Amino acid sequence: MKTVLRLCLLGLTAAVSLTAATLSELFNDRLKSVVAVEFFVQSETERQPVTVLGTVIDAQGTIIVPAAAILPNVAPDQLKDFRVYRPGSTEGSNAVYLGQDAFTGWHFFRVEEKLRAELVPITQYAPITAEPALSDELWGIGLRNKDEDFLPYFLSARVATVMKLPQKTAILGNEVAGPGLPVFDLSGRFAGLAQTSFGQNFLLFSHNQHGNPILLVNVEESSVVLLTDEILPHLGRVPNSVTGRPISWFGAYGLQPLDPEVAKLIKLENKSGVVISDIADGSPAAQAGLQERDIVLAIDGQPLPRLKPDRVVVGYFGQEVLRRTPGDVMTLSILRNGERQDVKVKLGDEPKLVREADRHYFERLGLTVREFLSSDGMMHRTKPGEKGGVVVNFVKPGSQLATAGLRPDDLVREIDGDEIATYAQALTKLQAIEADKNRPEFVLLVSRGGETSVLRIKLN
Amino acid sequence: MNRGFNRVLEAVVRIDVSEIEFEAGTKRLTGGTGSGVIISGDGLIVTNAHVASPEAVSITVTLASLEKVEAKLVGWDHWTDLAVIRLNMTEVNRRKLTFTVAEFGDSAALYPGQTVYAVGTPYGLERTVTRGIISNANRPFRDNQGVRGYETGLFNNWLQTDAAINPGNSGGPLVTEDGKVVGINARGYIGADNLGFAIPSSVVRTVSAGLVREGAITRSYLGFALKELQDLENFYTLAANNGVLVNDVDPGSPAARAGLRASDVVLTMNGRRLDGRFPEQLAPIQATIAGLPVGTKVVLEVKRGGQTVALTMLTEKLESRVGAEWAFEKWGLSVRQVTRAFARSNQLTSETGVVVIGVQPGYPADVAGLARGDIITKVGSAPILELEKLKQLYAAYEAKPEPQLIEAQRNRRISLYVIKP
Numbered sequence: 100m101k102t103v104l105r106l107c108l109l110g111l112t113a114a115v116s117l118t119a120a121t122l123s124e125l126f127n128d129r130l131k132s133v134v135a136v137e138f139f140v141q142s143e144t145e146r147q148p149v150t151v152l153g154t155v156i157d158a159q160g161t162i163i164v165p166a167a168a169i170l171p172n173v174a175p176d177q178l179k180d181f182r183v184y185r186p187g188s189t190e191g192s193n194a195v196y197l198g199q200d201a202f203t204g205w206h207f208f209r210v211e212e213k214l215r216a217e218l219v220p221i222t223q224y225a226p227i228t229a230e231p232a233l234s235d236e237l238w239g240i241g242l243r244n245k246d247e248d249f250l251p252y253f254l255s256a257r258v259a260t261v262m263k264l265p266q267k268t269a270i271l272g273n274e275v276a277g278p279g280l281p282v283f284d285l286s287g288r289f290a291g292l293a294q295t296s297f298g299q300n301f302l303l304f305s306h307n308q309h310g311n312p313i314l315l316v317n318v319e320e321s322s323v324v325l326l327t328d329e330i331l332p333h334l335g336r337v338p339n340s341v342t343g344r345p346i347s348w349f350g351a352y353g354l355q356p357l358d359p360e361v362a363k364l365i366k367l368e369n370k371s372g373v374v375i376s377d378i379a380d381g382s383p384a385a386q387a388g389l390q391e392r393d394i395v396l397a398i399d400g401q402p403l404p405r406l407k408p409d410r411v412v413v414g415y416f417g418q419e420v421l422r423r424t425p426g427d428v429m430t431l432s433i434l435r436n437g438e439r440q441d442v443k444v445k446l447g448d449e450p451k452l453v454r455e456a457d458r459h460y461f462e463r464l465g466l467t468v469r470e471f472l473s474s475d476g477m478m479h480r481t482k483p484g485e486k487g488g489v490v491v492n493f494v495k496p497g498s499q500l501a502t503a504g505l506r507p508d509d510l511v512r513e514i515d516g517d518e519i520a521t522y523a524q525a526l527t528k529l530q531a532i533e534a535d536k537n538r539p540e541f542v543l544l545v546s547r548g549g550e551t552s553v554l555r556i557k558l559n
Numbered sequence: 560m561n562r563g564f565n566r567v568l569e570a571v572v573r574i575d576v577s578e579i580e581f582e583a584g585t586k587r588l589t590g591g592t593g594s595g596v597i598i599s600g601d602g603l604i605v606t607n608a609h610v611a612s613p614e615a616v617s618i619t620v621t622l623a624s625l626e627k628v629e630a631k632l633v634g635w636d637h638w639t640d641l642a643v644i645r646l647n648m649t650e651v652n653r654r655k656l657t658f659t660v661a662e663f664g665d666s667a668a669l670y671p672g673q674t675v676y677a678v679g680t681p682y683g684l685e686r687t688v689t690r691g692i693i694s695n696a697n698r699p700f701r702d703n704q705g706v707r708g709y710e711t712g713l714f715n716n717w718l719q720t721d722a723a724i725n726p727g728n729s730g731g732p733l734v735t736e737d738g739k740v741v742g743i744n745a746r747g748y749i750g751a752d753n754l755g756f757a758i759p760s761s762v763v764r765t766v767s768a769g770l771v772r773e774g775a776i777t778r779s780y781l782g783f784a785l786k787e788l789q790d791l792e793n794f795y796t797l798a799a800n801n802g803v804l805v806n807d808v809d810p811g812s813p814a815a816r817a818g819l820r821a822s823d824v825v826l827t828m829n830g831r832r833l834d835g836r837f838p839e840q841l842a843p844i845q846a847t848i849a850g851l852p853v854g855t856k857v858v859l860e861v862k863r864g865g866q867t868v869a870l871t872m873l874t875e876k877l878e879s880r881v882g883a884e885w886a887f888e889k890w891g892l893s894v895r896q897v898t899r900a901f902a903r904s905n906q907l908t909s910e911t912g913v914v915v916i917g918v919q920p921g922y923p924a925d926v927a928g929l930a931r932g933d934i935i936t937k938v939g940s941a942p943i944l945e946l947e948k949l950k951q952l953y954a955a956y957e958a959k960p961e962p963q964l965i966e967a968q969r970n971r972r973i974s975l976y977v978i979k980p
Binding site for chain 2: 352353357358360363364365375376377391480512513515540542544548549550551553555
């Protein structure tokens with residue numbers, strides 16, 4: 100017994116000293132898996148540079164970056180000139196954008212061949228074998244900005260807690276890596292990917308602020324780490340197309356967690372659930388006969404887990420939809436008017452997203468319109484079959500349209516007194532207006548927040 | 560100054576109001592100070608609707624003699640921001656108090672540049688007289704939440720003056736040099752220099768008479784918003800000074816049901832030609848509609864593109880956006896009845912329920928998770944269509960406190976909450 104213990108202690112000492120000696124070597128080696136990705140978001144009048152951090156996942160030079168790297172409404176064709184930089188380098192390599200995976204939220208890029216030899220996929224490193232324990236030390240990599248050649252630096256922190264959000268996520272006591280970059284344990288095993296960091300509450304004191312609460316978000320470093328269990332099984336989800344499709348669709352938008360107190364009162368003590376509302380007409384949820392106020396308690400016989408904060412169960416439900424493919428059938432156990440029943444929902448194809456919508460910029464008018472989508476119908480509370488018009492996507496500041504009061508997200512319902520039923524119709528009308536240099540004015544009927552307004556727009 | 564002017568000074572009063580506020584889950588008494596002017600020997604005083612409202616618990620009037628007398632609300636009308644209160648005449652007679660009665664002047668005869676005086680209680684400074692001119696005698700100005708969250712200014716244009724008008728001047732008279740009341744001061748642009756607005760005496764006379772007669776002004780409603788046609792005549796191929804543009808139609812309103820659409824041009828109403836070429840002409844048109852008896856048949860001749868159509872509709876009673884308010888103090892919950900206008904402007908699917916306007920931190924409603932803006936639709940299994948229903952359930956709760964299951968909606972999202980004793 101004593102001998103065994105001594106051996107163990109010896110072994111432990113050896114391991115620690117070995118790790119300590121090689122941590123900087125590990126750091127330099129693991130740098131081969133991390134990159135900075137630079138691109139531009141091209142809008143009508145601006146070209147906005149964006150730099151995000153990514154991790155190499157395979158030998159084909161595939162790189163993943165967190166969901167927040169690209170705003171959801173940015174169309175893929177607005178993303179331009181991708182360059183991938185290794186830490187400490189000034190030379191960028193070309194890359195292409197492969198799209199976003201709806202389930203993980205990751206954006207996928209692929210770097211040109213010549214850089215691939217210098218990269219090592221993160222999968223080359225053995226992953227941790229067990230969930231990190233409280234107080235375990237993890238370390239990771241941060242990268243400086245482009246003007247500092249993306250110089251890498253070392254970060255480390257201890258695990259404060261591990262939570263299901265709904266994915267298994269370690270929260271560390273301090274920032275441990277740049278968001279999107281890998282995190283390792285002391286022996287160099289792959290522990291997870293740093294996520295977009297959480298906000299932290301502070302009180303702000305200054306000459307005119309007396310302890311006002313503010314939320315600070317660190318955009319350069321993060322203390323939130325998605326663990327390998329939630330990463331390795333999904334690295335194969337490289338989108339087939341830049342749209343990230345197929346994306347499965349359920350079609351209820353007002354999902355709310357079942358409050359524990361409510362659960363207790365309606366005799367569902369210690370159970371978790373989501374309350375359904377705001378069901379899109381014609382959606383899979385509607386077709387399955389789901390109704391407002393139905394409470395979903397289980398999916399395919401699996402009770403919904405109790406997660407904290409309460410809201411996380413809604414995220415869990417969303418993930419259960421997205422992990423399936425269109426056409427899959429989900430059996431939901433629901434509570435309706437106090438009675439349990441099973442409802443089969445055949446998931447559909449997510450309707451066209453804003454980033455996929457057809458849009459056109461009229462340069463002389465300083466106006467971008469895009470087609471009306473079913474999500475616009477939800478937002479503007481239009482009834483099915485009601486003509487939507489077209490959606491204003493951009494109004495050039497200072498243009499005649501801006502002066503007349505047109506704003507992004509307005510709906511154009513009529514142009515020059517003619518009702519606009521389709522996007523094509525709007526394009527024809529606006530193209531004619533744009534082309535006619537002698538025209539003094541045109542008139543729009545727009546609607547905003549349920550109220551309409553007639554706008555007269557002077558030209559020239 | 561002439562005698563008329565001195566006489567009006569003796570008719571101007573200070574008004575201190577304490578009223579119930581249902582803001583953050585409690586019934587709270589708050590105080591405010593305004594001005595008013597005595598318009599009859601039997602103690603009627605005109606002031607602003609935002610000074611004296613039905614929420615007032617006590618109204619104390621300070622006469623020019625500095626004597627204080629209690630008063631009661633006779634009626635209020637937020638659309639014109641006017642209210643009428645009445646002095647406790649038993650008290651006045653018992654204490655042998657005296658006052659003078661102001662005379663109205665003709666607001667229609669005012670001209671820009673004419674000297675006027677504002678009399679009132681700015682910042683509590685009683686009987687302050689400031690001098691200025693009529694800057695504009697016909698200023699359109701409307702505000703959908705201008706009087707304690709209620710709409711105002713839709714049915715009248717305003718007098719604009721550069722006589723200094725500060726908080727507390729509200730409800731006091733705007734007078735000419737001979738002491739005739741030509742307006743009731745109501746508002747100023749905050750942060751601007753001397754841009755004050757007063758309700759013209761022509762409006763004050765009709766509305767105050769109506770308030771004295773019936774306690775409220777009943778108006779007709781068709782449900783469309785107007786816009787001036789200015790410079791759009793060519794586009795609509797119209798002769799100038801012909802018709803008014805429909806900017807918006809309330810869903811479900813009489814106009815909507817009759818088929819009126821935004822961008823229509825209304826040429827005539829019951830055979831009378833309408834002229835809404837300029838913004839100044841819109842309020843009078845709205846006032847014409849509002850002035851019809853409720854249930855009047857209205858035929859609009861409407862130009863839509865190349866054709867002209869006649870649309871027939873019946874007027875409904877005009878309702879305010881803001882519903883009745885109440886606070887359930889043990890829950891720490893303040894609510895307001897959902898009204899048709901509120902439902903329409905917030906694109907709600909239903910015109911019933913009560914909306915949460917405040918919760919008291921740490922009290923059951925707050926602990927349950929209810930927040931401002933939630934619309935309570937159900938308690939237990941009982942649908943809440945009206946505030947009264949919730950009051951009944953609350954009374955039952957007070958008698959026997961038990962956890963209550965609350966269903967509420969926000970942006971069409973349904974959530975369940977539990978209010979626990």
